[in-house]
Amino acid sequence: MEIRAAVTDQPLSTADRILDAAEDLFAEKGYSATSLGDVADRVGIRSPSLYNHFRNKEALYQAVLERLLTEFSAPLQELGSAAVTYERVFNWLETIVRQHHANPNLARLLQHAALSGGPHTNEMIDRLFRPMFQPDAQIEGDEIPLFRDSGLQPWAVMAFNNLVMSYVTMAPMYRDLLGQDPFSESALDKQLNLIKTLLRAVFEYRG
Numbered sequence: 311m312e313i314r315a316a317v318t319d320q321p322l323s324t325a326d327r328i329l330d331a332a333e334d335l336f337a338e339k340g341y342s343a344t345s346l347g348d349v350a351d352r353v354g355i356r357s358p359s360l361y362n363h364f365r366n367k368e369a370l371y372q373a374v375l376e377r378l379l380t381e382f383s384a385p386l387q388e389l390g391s392a393a394v395t396y397e398r399v400f401n402w403l404e405t406i407v408r409q410h411h412a413n414p415n416l417a418r419l420l421q422h423a424a425l426s427g428g429p430h431t432n433e434m435i436d437r438l439f440r441p442m443f444q445p446d447a448q449i450e451g452d453e454i455p456l457f458r459d460s461g462l463q464p465w466a467v468m469a470f471n472n473l474v475m476s477y478v479t480m481a482p483m484y485r486d487l488l489g490q491d492p493f494s495e496s497a498l499d500k501q502l503n504l505i506k507t508l509l510r511a512v513f514e515y516r517g
Contacts, residue, residue, distance in 0.1 A: 324359075324363065325363045328353055328360060328363055328370070331349050332370050334415065335348050336419050336422070340419075341367075341423070341428035343426075344367075346360050346367050372429070372430055375430055375433070375434060379433070381413075382416055383437050383438055386402065386438075390441065396513060400506060403502075403505060403509065407474055407501060407505065410477070411498050414479070421476075442467045443463070443467055473508075474505065478493075
């Protein structure tokens, strides 16, 4: 929360402080294991005060999701707003990787939702991933060659998203093996290089 306040350089409202605390806790513990009391304690207010801003835990969770989904779905919406070129795909890729590095909470929240459930999971899937499952995805008039008529596009989308998002949930376990902070700028550069190399191989594949 202090980091967010420093970035905006303005005092956060109580509602924003509640959202920040809830986002962190839902990402750390999941929906079921997080209580409104936990959120209130993290904010430093009494539990009844939460109801002045959010009517219950599900409403708070939905507000947290809405903020995250708005932020993380924006690059994909922008990509689809004009002709899709290889250059724009790589720019989109770098944007979302940097987003997940800057705020790993969405990936962690999604991991909890996949393992233990939670409300509005289908909404997350629809807004974040379904646009990438479109069967007629084209780049400058040419289908991605590797997945033409293979029926593998949905699996390729899942694999790509796992590669991007599992990094921020699993990489900290490999901190010692990596020999560096997995969220450092140099580690981010290596992850981007790996993903772009793999994506370039997919684009260039001719079978």
